[in-house]
Amino acid sequence: MSKLNTGTISIPEDMSDNWQKIVNLLAEIVDVPAALIMRVHKEYIEVFSANNNRHHPYQAGDSETLGQGLYCETVVNENRELVVPNALNDEKWCRNPDIKFGLLAYCGLPLRWPNGAIFGTICVLDDNENPFNETYQQLILSFRDSVEAQLKTLYQNLYLQQMNLELESRVNTRTQDLVDLNYSLNLEIDKRRAAERTIRYQQRHDLGTGFLNRNALELEAQQLLDTLPLEAIESDYKIGLLHIGFTNGRRIQAKYGYGAWENILKAFRGKLLQHTQLNVITARPASTDLAFLFRTEHYDDDIHILCSELVEISQTEFQIEGEHLHLHSYIGIASSDDTQSAKSMLKYAAEAMQSCKDSGHKFSFYSQDISDTQKNISQLESYLLQAVRNEDLLLYFQPKVSPLTHRWIGAEALLRWRHPILGDISNETLIHLAEQNGLIFEVGSFVLRSAIQKAAEWAQYVSDFKVSVNVSAVQLQSPQFVTQVQDLLIAYQLPAHYLELEVTESGLIANEVVARNTLVALSQLGVTLSLDDFGTGYASFNYLKKFPFDAIKVDKSFVHQLANSEEDREIVRSIISIAKKLNLKVTVEGIENAEHESFILSEDCDIGQGYLYGKPMPFDEFETHLLNQNNLSPNLSYS
DSSP: OOOOOGGGOOOOHHHHHHHHHHHHHHHHHHTOSEEEEEEEOSSEEEEEEEOSSSOOSOOTTOEEESSSOOHHHHHHHHTSOEEESOGGGOTTTTTOGGGGGTOOEEEEEEEEOTTSOEEEEEEEEESSOOOOOHHHHHHHHHHHHHHHHHHHHHHHHHHHHHHHHHTGGGTTTTHHHHHHHHHHHHHHHHHHHHHHHHHHHHHHBOTTTOSBOHHHHHHHHHHHHHTOOGGGGGSSOEEEEEEEEETTHHHHHHHHOHHHHHHHHHHHHHHSOOOTTTTOEEEOOSTTEEEEEEEESOHHHHHHHHHHHHHHHHTSOEEETTEEEOOOEEEEEEETTTOSOHHHHHHHHHHHHHHHHHHOOSEEEOOHHHHHHHHHHHHHHHHHHHHHHHTOEEEEEEEEEOTTTOOEEEEEEEEEEEETTTEEEOHHHHHHHHHHHTOHHHHHHHHHHHHHHHHHHHHTTSTTOEEEEEEOHHHHTOTTHHHHHHHHHHHTTOOGGGEEEEEOHHHHHSOHHHHHHHHHHHHHHTOEEEEEEETSSSSHHHHHHHSOOSEEEEOHHHHTTTTTOHHHHHHHHHHHHHHHHTTOEEEEEOOOSHHHHHHHHHTTOSEEESTTTOOOEEHHHHHHHHHHHTTOOOOOOOO
16 A cells, blocks of 8 residues: 655645634634644745734745744744744744744644644744743644644545555455544544534633633623513513623732633632522623623512622632732623613623722612713813823912911922813812823823922922822832932922822832832932821821831821711821821821811821811912912012
């Protein structure tokens, strides 16, 4: 029996079409520009199949001569898998020919004929760094098995044809060989069908958790909506969708990895009771979100049971790498009463979940008001972007006062935005919006630069007058923030101790190591550091030990209840007492009447801030008061 020359075997059109579907699907699932099936020849290697659903430089029929150190040539020569996360960072691959196309990452496997001869490779290439995690490697392996199953089927069919020609005269004596070959072919067909089932599964499911993906969730929801009985409109029989978002999901992903986060999502789902009467369908519509789709004849009762149970689950502990974590979850709810479109239902539930994040509620039902609110927030963010670009933001100043002398010894810079339609928008709203839409660096830089500029002007006339600026968590985590502060102090020739930076506890929680390094560097510059909203967090005293603060600012929520709450008075007394023992300056905000002032005087508080001393005011008005108080002529230039 002569051997088949695999180099001369032509690939049938139907198999080639099937391979085209495979590379398209591979590029889509792995989310890369290029997925290829390569065929190697004696002196060159050619692109046999290339995905046509993404932009990339390869086309079927393209070829390269061997001996140039190609990725696929290495896979073929060494007959093994090759993974290159970033060729630019790899001395061996930094001069690879594919770099000229901007393709930096590669993952490929050899394709073999059933007789062991190399057909070529199946591979994916990315224009970004990509480690191609184990899940994606297993996926490519599954596609490789499918292609090799087809090659084997083709090889065996050709082998069978050749055998029939050569063994026609001996067919009676070789019947058993044909039986064995037929059995082998059946096994390979079964293997191919299994690989196809795997591919269909992967099209509908999230690979990390096994839950339905967003597309499959939408299809399932639409099927349920389409089969909803007409009489259900007047009854409590409904289709419900719960969208659960985790505000600390991305942080957990970044710290512990995607696999650990996916295990937490599966553990979260595992703690939910089965609720077999609801036939709950679980999906993962986004990386950090979960969704539960169900139908029920007792919607009002069941939805509240589900939400209460999910809130309780969120408050339980989850273990990861020996640490105990709690999830910060928000639940948005939409039902078949809201829409008969699955796409709209997913959108409504997501909007309701987003409204929970904004309002602080644990769960929220979709309503038109919520939709309008989300549109207004989006419009407000758009207006803010224009305001930043057009420099329409304003800086107000509120005096910080010595309660003993009533002299202004400092000021807090507060951001304001005077919109012609929306009116005046306050500091807290602006900072929240800026953090949400990525403008916090531009907004924060404006506040810091403007405040330092005014502080430098006032320092020429008033000694030791500190201007304080609120620092967001995003700024505190930026490696350029210390350099930015130093450059501005030098540019405006302001001594560092005239600048006070106020940091909230939320700015420290995100990454305590980075925050501490930033604050230590700022302290070494001579900048005054103050812990803002002191007493409202769960670890405020602990932060005084960990970080180089010079002062604290007692939150106004305690001051407002001084007249009615002995407990609040004792809390403020204790805070001031401890701060004094730690040689920290104490500012108490929210001083609105003589009774408040009398209390802080009795406790020997250093600084008061509140409407009793002055509201936030534009810089020119503030400047006039400041100069009059110091018996100076108001002749500073308003720049």
